[in-house]
Amino acid sequence: MSTVKGSKQYSLKVVPHRPGRRALQVLLALIFVGAALAAAYFGGYWQGMGRQSNALAERDRLQIELTEAREELAQHRQQVANLAVASEVDQMASEEVRGEVIDLRRQIASLEADISFYRGLMSPSEDSNGLTLGEVTITETPVAGRFAFKIVVQQVATNHQVLSGVLNADVIGRSDGGVTRVPLYQLSSDIDTQDIKLRFKYFQNVEGELTLPEGFVAERLELAARSSGRTGDSVEKSFPWPVENL
Template sequence: MSSVKGSKQYSMRVVPHRPALRLLRFVLLLLVLALLAAGAYVWGYWQASGGNVPTGQSREQLQVQLNEAQSESERLRQQVANLRMASEVDRQASEDVRGEVIELRRQIASLEADISFYRGLMAPGESGGGLALGDITLQALGAERHYRFKFVVQQIATDHQVLNGSLSVDILGTNASGEVERLPLQQISPDYSENNIKLRFKYFQNIEGELTLPPGFEPQQLELVASESGSGADSVERTYGWLTDQSQ
């Protein structure tokens, strides 16, 4: 074989072709890389856990502690719920007691008024006897301008006899135009068809019912006139301010 003068000559060697050996080397390389990756993972886990790898026994202990913590948390939540319920019960009980106290005070005041009234009936004192008008009650109801009323007519005497007579009731105020107006009770109360309400009693008589004021009317006073029928008839007149009880 001829050669070109001046060029470098390389020696040639014949190498057997073995594809299985090349594949084996590649598989071994992958295995080494996998082992290195696994070792790095174990090293990192060991460092993160403080150098201690939890055993099966320690995992069981951690699970027990977790269960105990969850039970304690549930117990505390239940205790908080019980305290809230007890607080609500106490608050409701306090409201109920306050309402009962208010109602008892109202009943006591009503009984004291009744005692005073009956004392006046049985011991007229300086009044000398005859007709008398007691206190009135005006109570605002749920509907606007709607009221419940109660008037008391009584006989003051040392020797009570059946008394016959009549009672007239007028509401004085101003209408929507600002003019003074007088409204007879029969015009604003469905409980009475005439303004002269019949009286017949020995000690006292209650006049009760409901009334509704017309729109634009502003009440100012109540005027009551009680008259006894028969010879030597007695009469009494009394004017009250328009004061209502807003408790209901």
């Protein structure tokens, strides 16, 4: 064979023609790829299942903790409610007891005053014999300018006899910038005369309600009592306004 000078020569190799081998290689490659994909799929599936199982377990645990927390919160709320009720009951009981103590003190004071009053009537001292003024009270009513009054005139003696006499009561105050004296009978429909009649053996109450004139500011109550007879007694006393348990 002649050779052309200057051209590159290639060696040739003769191989046998096997079309089935090529197909086998392609099939094996497909199987490998399929197996790899299946392995990846199932691996991911089982991994996902494991994570899902863990997530479900965590969810169940959190639900249990939430339920327990809610129950504990409900218990605490109930305890707070119980404490609030107990505190309110204690406060009400304390106020009730305090009110009862105040009422008892008032009753005791009233009883002591009554005892002192009757003791003075039955066992007078040497310097408190004869006609005297006892309890005098003037208290406000719900009506503006209207007052309830009570004046006790009593006889202090070891041998009580029926005593007769009169009582004068005047309210002293200011009206239009000046001092004004107003007799009690002009202020009260329960009193009909300046000289209030007295007739008693131990004591006599003079009581009722009075209404102050508009613009009149009361400052004091002046009382003057005198008994009739040759050895008549007299007593005068002034009380600041308003008078309460004096």
